[in-house]
Amino acid sequence: MTEPLIRIEGIGKRFVARGGEPATVFENLHFSIEPGEFVCLIGHSGCGKTTILNVLAGLDTASEGYVFVAGREIDGPSLDRAVIFQSHALMPWLSAMGNVAFAVRSRWPQWSADRVRAHCARYLELVNLKGAENKRPAELSGGMKQRVGIARALAIEPKMLLMDEPFSALDALTRGVLQDEVRRICAETKQTVFMITHDVDEAILLADKIVLMTNGPHAKVAEIVRNTLPRDRHRDTLHKERHYYALRNHLVDFLVTRSRLFNANPPPGYDPRHPPEIAPGMESTPSPEAAAPSPAERVVISLRH
Amino acid sequence: MQTPAWNWRATLLSAALLLLFLGAWHVGTLPNAGEQTVDPEYAKLVGAAAASGQKSALPGPGDVGSKLWSHIVDPWYDNGPNDKGIGIQLAYSLARVLAGYLLAALVAIPLGFLIGMSATIYKALDPFIQVLKPVSPLAWMPLALFTLKDSGVSAVFVIFICSLWPMLINTAFGVASVRREWLNVARTLEVGPLRRAFRVILPAAAPTIMTGMRISIGIAWLVIVAAEMLVGGTGIGYFVWNEWNNLSLSNIICGILAIGLVGMALDRSLERLTRLVTFPE
Numbered sequence: 001m002t003e004p005l006i007r008i009e010g011i012g013k014r015f016v017a018r019g020g021e022p023a024t025v026f027e028n029l030h031f032s033i034e035p036g037e038f039v040c041l042i043g044h045s046g047c048g049k050t051t052i053l054n055v056l057a058g059l060d061t062a063s064e065g066y067v068f069v070a071g072r073e074i075d076g077p078s079l080d081r082a083v084i085f086q087s088h089a090l091m092p093w094l095s096a097m098g099n100v101a102f103a104v105r106s107r108w109p110q111w112s113a114d115r116v117r118a119h120c121a122r123y124l125e126l127v128n129l130k131g132a133e134n135k136r137p138a139e140l141s142g143g144m145k146q147r148v149g150i151a152r153a154l155a156i157e158p159k160m161l162l163m164d165e166p167f168s169a170l171d172a173l174t175r176g177v178l179q180d181e182v183r184r185i186c187a188e189t190k191q192t193v194f195m196i197t198h199d200v201d202e203a204i205l206l207a208d209k210i211v212l213m214t215n216g217p218h219a220k221v222a223e224i225v226r227n228t229l230p231r232d233r234h235r236d237t238l239h240k241e242r243h244y245y246a247l248r249n250h251l252v253d254f255l256v257t258r259s260r261l262f263n264a265n266p267p268p269g270y271d272p273r274h275p276p277e278i279a280p281g282m283e284s285t286p287s288p289e290a291a292a293p294s295p296a297e298r299v300v301i302s303l304r305h
Numbered sequence: 306m307q308t309p310a311w312n313w314r315a316t317l318l319s320a321a322l323l324l325l326f327l328g329a330w331h332v333g334t335l336p337n338a339g340e341q342t343v344d345p346e347y348a349k350l351v352g353a354a355a356a357s358g359q360k361s362a363l364p365g366p367g368d369v370g371s372k373l374w375s376h377i378v379d380p381w382y383d384n385g386p387n388d389k390g391i392g393i394q395l396a397y398s399l400a401r402v403l404a405g406y407l408l409a410a411l412v413a414i415p416l417g418f419l420i421g422m423s424a425t426i427y428k429a430l431d432p433f434i435q436v437l438k439p440v441s442p443l444a445w446m447p448l449a450l451f452t453l454k455d456s457g458v459s460a461v462f463v464i465f466i467c468s469l470w471p472m473l474i475n476t477a478f479g480v481a482s483v484r485r486e487w488l489n490v491a492r493t494l495e496v497g498p499l500r501r502a503f504r505v506i507l508p509a510a511a512p513t514i515m516t517g518m519r520i521s522i523g524i525a526w527l528v529i530v531a532a533e534m535l536v537g538g539t540g541i542g543y544f545v546w547n548e549w550n551n552l553s554l555s556n557i558i559c560g561i562l563a564i565g566l567v568g569m570a571l572d573r574s575l576e577r578l579t580r581l582v583t584f585p586e
Contacts, residue, residue: 059489077493089486093508093584102504106494138585156494 003071004032005160005192006056010273011065013051025051026219028272029065031211033160038186038193040203042251043213044259049196050086053164056194057083070159079107082153084163088145090137096148097133100124100155107156123155124148126185143174150178154185160192167202176235179205187231200251204244205235212254214262220272222262225250226279246281327366334365364555372555373562387547389539391563397539399567401457401532402525405464409521413469414514417476418502421510427477434473442467442528446535456536463532468521475517479510511582519575526568541567 012027025048033039043049054060055067058077067074069081082103090099100120105111111119124133127147137145146166153161166182167175183206186193197203203210210225228243238244270276364372380392420427442463449459483506491501533542541564548556 057493059492077495079493079495081493083489083493085486085489087486089484089490091487091490091505091508092586093511093582103494106496106500136585 003068005035005037005070006033006194007068007071008032008052008056009066009068011052011055011062011067013048013055014063024218025216026213027064029221030273030275031221031224033192033194033209035192036190038191038206038208039195039211040207040209041194041196041211041213042198042200042203042255043219044198044215044255047213047216047219049213050164053083053162053194053196057081057162059083079156080159082156082158082161084146084149084153084161084166086164086166086168088137088142088149090145090148090152092137095134095136096124096129096140096144096151097121099137099148100152103152103156120151120155123151126154127151127181141174142170143178146170146178147181150182150185154189154191160194161186163193163195165196165198168197168199175202180235182206198255200248200255201238203251204229204247205233205238210251212251212259214259218263220263221275222254222259223275224277226277228279228281243281250278250280330366334363364558369555369558373559376559376563386538389544391541391544391559394539394541394544395563395567398529398533398541401460401540402464402522402529402571405461406468406522406525408461409465409468410472410518412465413472413517414476417473417514418480418506420473420477421480422506427481434470438470438474443531443535446532450536456538460529460532460536460540464525464529467528468525471520471524472514472517475520476510476514479513479517480506482513483509508582508584512579512584515575515579515582519572519579522571522575523568526564526571530564 008029008031011029013025014022014027015025016022025046029052031039041049041052051060055062056074058074058081069078090096091102094102097117097120100123101116104116104119108116121130121133124130127150129144129147129151132140132144137148140148146169149166167178170178179202185191186206193206195206204227207227208231210227212222212225214220214222225247228247229238229241233241267276376391380390380395382388382390383393420430445463445466446459449462450456453459453462487505487509488501491505496505529540530542530545533540534546537543537546541560545557545560545564548554548560
């Protein structure tokens with residue numbers, strides 16, 4: 001078995017409450033990300049999604065457990081793991097070009113100004129920002145700001161992208177357009193991505209693998225859902241794909257009820273170190289009713305390696 | 306937004322208020338003509354104003370105006386230590402203010418950076434700042450005169466100490482409240498500490514630092530007048546005090562006006578600089 005790009009082994013996060021017992025946000029998390037894979041993490045607020053992303057980014061540390069990047073334990077932030085922040089996090093005193101150039105100069109300090117400029121222009125063009133290079137963030141719309149954030153992350157040519165609900169602050173139309181672009185860019189560049197979302201449709205459109213988290217406190221990885229839709233998918237034809245409803249219903253059902261009840265009543269044989277991998281709709285007919293998640297209908301593939 | 310018509314009205318109103326004030330001043334200081342009781346020979350000797358039995362020695366707007374004009378046409382004359390042009394006096398004051406102010410900026414901005422970046426240094430220095438900040442800068446004057454043994458340098462020291470606090474506190478506050486997300490961007494890009502300080506923290510905190518610098522220059526200009534009244538010799542503060550000793554109220558009013566105008570110019574130029582470093586969110 002080859003080494004995954006990211007391997008998470010039993011990480012947990014505890015906060016020491018004032019005078020009380022330590023509060024556990026999540027614990028005993030295990031999952032991995034293969035090179036070229038697009039992984040979405042879905043869970044309700046408070047299950048520690050952002051903390052997990054920050055641990056992967058090196059901005060935060062887990063209270064316990066280990067995270068390995070290409071076989072080596074994580075040691076602080078790295079240019080190999082670019083972060084796209086929820087709030088775009090652009091520096092308002094720099095232009096769009098300036099923001100991207102700041103990142104590019106961090107990666108390649110020895111580059112000449114012309115080379116930096118050309119490199120930035122290429123990535124701003126990739127996210128369709130040609131013509132807005134010299135605008136300050138305040139002069140850009142929310143969607144354009146997030147595009148700059150994406151260009152900044154891609155421009156340093158990282159080994160993987162970490163996205164923290166990157167489109168949640170955008171209106172539905174802009175979100176759709178940006179999702180399509182991220183899909184296109186990641187498919188073209190075979191980028192490895194770890195993205196946090198609470199939007200089921202976003203996960204279905206973008207992800208190869210969807211990690212489902214139970215509610216906090218003591219959140220866990222309940223299961224890992226393989227996206228059973230063909231890799232080449234489009235927003236307008238998505239709902240006509242064979243396993244679409246089976247997949248969507250499975251995810252919605254998890255978020256609505258099972259994420260809440262899972263901790264108290266884990267399914268028999270559940271082992272957090274090897275969360276079951278599920279491919280909704282692969283066995284049964286893809287009707288919405290039939291896709292309701294009962295254990296008999298699930299294909300359980302062990303993640304043991 | 307203000308429309309041009311609105312501005313025009315405000316200007317007109319300002320001009321009307323000025324005229325009203327000048328008129329009231331003129332009427333209030335009119336000599337009581339016709340009540341001349343003194344001998345005409347004596348009147349010739351002591352001057353019209355004194356002889357006319359005017360109740361107040363306060364000069365009218367005409368007197369002040371002509372005095373002001375004489376200062377404007379010849380601000381650089383130098384007739385010995387007690388009679389220098391208003392331009393020379395203002396230049397002395399400005400030089401002292403700028404020297405003390407720039408020294409304070411050199412100390413306050415790096416120190417404020419340290420305080421803003423480190424909670425430990427902040428906690429360690431906070432009691433000193435809290436005790437020293439409310440001390441009137443003039444209270445330092447005797448100590449400065451004794452230790453520095455030079456009245457000019459002491460005045461600069463007083464300006465230094467009074468400009469220090471607003472810059473120090475604003476720099477520390479600006480640096481401490483740089484948004485977490487910008488620092489996180491710098492961390493994920495593996496930006497070194499120096500580049501982070503100059504390329505992220507400094508531009509982010511610049512508007513707050515500049516606000517502190519603007520407060521400081523205002524305070525420094527207030528304090529220099531009082532300091533120069535104490536140390537004497539040169540400067541606009543000394544000029545005002547000297548004219549009090551000369552009982553030339555016209556010159557005192559000219560001095561007040563000059564202090565106000567220079568103070569406004571200082572504030573305006575700092576405001577311009579602040580606008581240069583301010584970024585819209």
